Amino acid sequence: MSELETACPGSLDNTKYGWGMRILPNHQIPDIGAKAKELLDKYHAIFTGNTSEKVVYLTFDEGYEAGNTANILDILKGNDVKAAFFITGAFVKSEPALVKRMVDEGHIVGNHTVNHVSLPTVSYEKAADEINRLAQMYAGITNQQMKYLRPPSGEYSERSLCVTNALGYRTVFWSIAMADWVPLKGGPDEAYNTVMSRLHNGAVILLHAVSPDDIQILDKLIKDIKAQGYRFGTLDEIP
Template sequence: MKKVSWLIVFLFVVLAVCIAVYAGKNQPSSQNAKEKVYPQAKVITPNNKKPVNQTKTEAKQEPTKQEPTKQEPNKADTLISEPTTNVTESSEVLENLSNEKRGWGLKRNKLHATPEVPVAIQQTLKKYDAYYLGNPSRKEIYLTFDEGYENGYTPKILDILRENNVTAAFFVTGHYLKSQPELVKRMVKEGHIVGNHSMNHPCFPDLTAEQIKEELEQVENEFNRLTGKNMIYLRSPKGEYSERTLAQTKALGYYNIFWSLAMKDWVPMPGGPDEAYQTVMDNLHHGAVVLLHAVSQDNTEALDRLIKDIKGQGYTFKTLDELIAGK
């Protein structure tokens, strides 16, 4: 009987041990108790567009702080967006300026005195780097020509300037530039200044800021293509301007050049070359910026005598570069 009892106890112990071992094998580990692993997923990053393997778990994790990736700006976006912003800002500034149209013109006095210009206008010109006069205390003169179209006299004018060792400035329109490229190249080759007189000779105050820019850029781009040089001097068509146009053209890199001595020489003068000569000599003054039209036969025939007699009175011919430098 005792043997049977011990056998029953032994079998019970063996059964208990087996149950314990079996239960131990199926108990989850501490790590697995905390996290439940899901299959890997592919994530596309916005910067490199390449797939990255990432494991997602139910366990709460602190997010990793990353510095934002610095990206190079898109060149195409830069070319489009930046000028648009600049044009908008420029337009807003220009809108606050007066666009009252003014026509430049000074009354001649035959007293060899500097023409009178209201102080307010002088201040406006100075503010926007516009010139009409050199130093009024010096016997200096600045010779300029407007070139809207070629009337056959510019070659002779260039000959006279070369023979008298005088440097002048020629303000050309788009039509002149395209129709007379060889003459323009000769002007540059012989040391003269070539300035911008606009593409189509419009009234600037009647144009938008963008239209003015286009008028000037068409001429300067063609001039640069033809000569490899840039333009920095401007003569507003017909001498018409406003504070707005002065501000804009200055912002575009131009010095506006008006004049202190001119005459109605784009048409034949009643007195011919003698009248052209006498008008200039009667109104000559210190620091004079003289405007002549190269289409005039009268001017051309009077030019050699004018230069010689002006020099004979002790005047020195200066360039626009010297004008803005104050030399």
């Protein structure tokens, strides 16, 4: 039996869940339900940061990015904001210079697996391979180690959370997001209004780099979040 199977026995529940939240009014923290909270606590995963302070954490998923990442980095640099980017194997292969730039400019780079696979749907061995190979590809161009992982498609199970944790990663979900991997019906205004209306202490904001709507409002979004008294923190600050 492998060390991974010892840490995460086959008897662990592999029921697949999709990350979901009940949005609450008046800038309250969303309700994720008792089961999700239990699993996040057990495996040291997060969906919010410090909820006692006006701080937010900006994250981007780079499963597909449509050539927008350099612009995102420019906007972040211009606003002195650090973010976390969750990358896949295709992005490492196609844009190694941008991965290096992320590191050089002080951003966190996280694991989104080589092939953007739903971790509960594959074996222990396949899950570990998807995670470990991406980390090796990243280390090959940056000499850095990864320590955060975002489950592709937000799909997880107790077993997948255990595997991620056993491999030395902290799983990062989110508390503000939208279906921005496709063009939003309300365009950039919908992207802006969705984030601003849901802001709360400790919010982990998920934006998809592929979204043209997000890119159009990113600079204004950052400035207006700051104007409301929030600061942008990093995942490394979260206990």
